[in-house]
Amino acid sequence: MAFRLLKLAIALTWLANVQVQAATTMWFNKTTIIPIGNGRLGAEVFGQIPTEVLVLNEDHIWSGSINDPSNKNCPGVLPKVREAIWKDDLYTAQSTVDASCMATPLKQQVFQTAGNLTLAFPSVASSSISAYNHSLDLATAIATTTYTTQDGVLFTRTSFASHPDNVIVMKISANVSGKVGFEAKFTTPMDNPKFSVNKSSLSLTARGTTMYTLPGSIEFLARAEISAVGGSVQPGRNGDTLSVSGADLAVIKIAIDTNYMRYDDISGNPEAKVSETLAAVRNKTWQGLRDAHVDDHAGLFGRVDITLGTPTQYSYLPTNFRKNLPGGADADADLFALYVQYGRYLGIASSRKTEPSNLQGIWNQETNPAWGSKYTLNINQQMNSWLSEPLNIAETLDPLWNLISEMAERGTVTAVEEYNITRGWVGHHNTGIWRDSTPIDAAFYGMWPMAPAWLMQNAYEHYAFEPNNIDWVKNVAYPLMKGLCEFYLDFVVVTPKDVEPQEYIVTNPSMSPEKGIGDYNDTNVSLTYGSTIDNSLLRDLFNHTTEFANLLDVDAEFAENLTATMGRLMPLSIGSEGQIREWARDYNPGGCVCCLFSIPHLYLLVDCLIACHSVFTHISHMYPLFPSAQIDPRLNSTLARAANVSLMLRGDSGNGWPTAWRANCFARLLDGEKAYYYMKRLLNSFSYDNLWSKNSVFQIDANFGGANAVAEMILQSHNGEVHLLPAIPSAWASGRVKGFRVRGGFTVDMGWSGGKLEEVVFRSTSGTGANVRYNDKVVPLELLKGGQRTLGILDFEAEHISKMSVLT
Structure with a gap:
């Protein structure tokens, strides 16, 4: 207890000098990773003493090179695979796909680090410093480290990654003249490294590594220019360092670039790019860059803005203490507000203009990270995108649309070479910088051509949240969706009458991603026909594509075909245990995908083996509940109860992103307490001290998925209604949000107290209508574009409900 009081006293002492916002400031009284990024460049700031480390990333630094990985034997064996599945000979089906349909090489390339910039300060033992603070202001995206040495000198390091100026910047200063001094050096694990130094800059050139037989081809240059006020900047004695001594302050500007232009063009000149970037900022002041x-x-x-409850004394503790409070998250509700804002911050920092956030956002220290730090398309990449629309950073999705468009280019070739389908395009459950679209790793989880349909659900939401995006629908979304529909129309088959008397149209082969359905010939298999997620994805894709065709007044006959095909898809059904059936029939599921292949880190395999005996991560058959809305407790209580049974049967899961997924699902079931249980579990058990999400190793998807779950608990908008406070737990009895977005083109501000709505303000960006639900009452609302309306609790009393007037 005395120890905890001491820590509290330290925090409160710090607060006497610094204004801290509980929902937008993270701070630590120890070294930990603070991530900064401008979308393309990322850095991990450790706040270490006496040697600081900046781990550097650029989002085009990947291993290997482009190749044609398609397995051209696949079209010849697909009839055999399908026939084996109809006969329930699933071992033959899966082993045939493994032998004849998987990519060459079997693994995809991986996202890699640029290396480190180390800053060695005059030797100061960390035990001899005081007033240490390592913080991140989410509102300004500035990381700051301060500490005082034994002789009373206060040192400050301030860092940010500038999007407008395309550089990472650090200022190092002291409150006593002439005290700033350090030695800077680049290090890297990448291939063919070369280091050089001149009067005021350090340079590193290197290349992405050879991986899975494909030679490294991404060449990059990292350069750090250092200027100082007072003192001197000069090359070190070893020829690969730059030394600053006797300065009042020093500013480091870091630029990194590559030869990557597009997945099929690596003709760029890193030297020219970096030189141009640094020349543009060379005469800009620190203050100008910062502003x-x-x-x-x-x-x-x-x-x-978001506030949950009233800040308490705990709200101003170091973030790592807030995360691990003895009373749990109930003692500090605004920690969840911080989690939301941190998710938004990470999205802005890791997904702007070039590549979307990958499995680690943009922050990776390794040459062979877990799961390749790729774009995993059977839940993880989609989860990365969930928060962008409701939490009002839709621009961070622009890189995703570019990735999908380029993958579709390669996917037209994959459709022909893997399936002998000449219309449209296809992808599978992973892609990367080379926009690969073929099935990888193993048939068990790689032979799933439905991942692009899930990405198109994200694309549809981009329109649903902003119906003014008609040009984007015309030029980007509809062409992608139409091409994908063309592929699926040629891929799906009719079930034999002795398999399904109703003769449904289904996918074959099919799977519920990464979930085994049982042992066949002593081998766990996943391939079958007509999985629930496949049927649901096709239903959404065909429906949304038809809607867009009608919106654009094009392809009427094609839209009619989609509608007719939708009518023959296998419907949702309830299984023998009262659950949403995951496949076309009930199986005895088993097995864990991560135990079926070689993992580079033994501790990951151990974690996986433990988890496989208790719970399972994926809940793909819950796609129709969330992120789709085909299951809605307001419309079909029977299916909602079955979804609840499915979630109970699947269990809690032992990792971050599956926990975030469950929180979203229970929010959609309008069960705020259960959603809150998973959010607490996500924070307490599956977050590092810096709130990065944990999946044995850092994996960013849960940060995004968890932030979205909080938004879903506060505000939902699907199936024609905007639902206010649909799943608020008792711990969030009071709160306020500003700037949330809902489908239909509305921005919403809302406040509540005592568990009850106070008021909500709607602003329309598109001029559409909305049905607004609070508890069991619905108010119809119409606003012209730019219009605004405030609703209070009285507006939801029965005698007050009437058609709202159109407002200008």
């Missing part, structure tokens, strides 16, 4: 960075970041981040 441009803050203005740019605030334009996105500042759209949303």
Whole structure:
């Protein structure tokens, strides 16, 4: 207890000098990773003493090179595979796909680090410093480390990654003249490294590594320019360092670039790119760089405010203490507000203009990270995107649309070479910088051509949240969706009458991603026909594509064909245990995908083996509940109860992203307490001290998925209604949000106290109508574009409900 009081006293002492916002400030009284990024460049700031480390990333630094990985034997064996599945000979089906349909090489390339910039300060033992603080201001995207040495000198390091100026910047200063000194050096594990130094800059050139037989081809240059006020900057004695001594302050500007232009063009000149970037900032002051960075970041981040409850004494403790409070998250509700804002911050920092956030966002220290730090398309990449629309940072999805468009280019070839389908395009459950679209790793989880349909659900939401996006629908979304529908129309088959008397149209082969359905010939298999997620994805894709065709007044006959095909898809059904059936029939599921292949880290395999004997991560058959809305407790209580049974049977899961997924699902079931249980579990058990999500190793998807779950608990908008406070737990009896987005083109501000709505303000960006639900009452609302309306609790009393007037 005395120890905890001491920590509290330290925190409160710090607060006497610094204004801290519980929902937008993270701070630590120890070294930990603080991530900064501008979408393309990322850095991990450790806050270490006496040697600071910046782990550097650029989002085009990947291993290997482009190749044609398609297995051209696949079209010849697909009839045999399908026939084996009809006969329930699933071992033959899966082993045939393994032998004749998987990519060459079998693994995809991986996201890699650029290396480190180390800053060695005059030797100061960490035990001899005081007033240490390592913080991140989410509102400004600025990381700051401060500490005082034994001789009373206060040192400050301030860092940010500027999107407008395309550089990472660090300022190092002291409150006593002439005290700033350090030695800077690049290190890297990448291939063919070369280091050089001149009067005021350090340079590193290297190349992505050879991986899975494909030679490294991404060449990159990292350069750090250092300027100082007072003192000197000069090359070190070893020829690969730059030394600053006797300065009042020093500023480091870091630029990194590659030869990557597009997946099929690596003709870029890293030297020219980096030189141009640094020349543009060379004469800009620190303050000028900072102001441009803050203005740019605030334009996105500042759209949303969120407060949950009243801050307590715990709200101002170091973030790592807040996360691990003895009383749990109930003692500090605003920690969840911080989690939401941190998710938004990470999205802005890791997904702007170039590549979307990958499995680790943009922050990776390794040459062969877990799961390749790729774009995993059977839940993880989709989860990365969930928060962007409701939490008002839709611009961070622009890189995703580019990735999908380029994958579709390669996917037209894959459709022909893997399936002998000449219309449309296809992809599978992973892709990367080379936009691979073939099935990888093993048939058990790689032979799943439905991942692009899930990505198209994200694309549809981009329109649903902003119906003014008609040009985007015309030029981006509809062409992608139409091409994908063309592929699936040629891929699906009719079930034999002796298999399904109703002769449904289904996918074959099919799977519920990464979930085994039982042992066949002593081998766990996943391939079958007509899985629930496949049917549901096709239903959404065909429906949304038809809607877009009608919106654009094109392809009427094609849309009619989609509608007719939708009518023959296998419907949702309830299984023998009262659950949503995961496949076309009930199986005795078993097995864990991660135990079926070689994992580079033994501790990951151990974690996986333990988890496999208790719970399972994926809940793909819950796609129709969330993120789709085909199951809605307001419309079909029978299916909702079955979804609840499915979630109970699947269990809690032992990792971050599956926990976030469950929180979203229970929010859609309007069960706020259960959703809250999973959010507490996510924070307490599956978050590191810096709130990065944990999946044995850092994996960012749960940060995004968890932030979205909080939004779903506060505000939902699907199936024609905006639902206020649909799943608020008792712990969040009071709160306020500003700038949330809902489908139909509305921005919403809302406050509540005592568990009851106070008021809600709707602003329309599109001029559409909305049905607004609070508890069991629904108010119809119409606003012209730019219109605004405030609703209070009285508006939801029965005698007050009437058609709202159109407002200008």
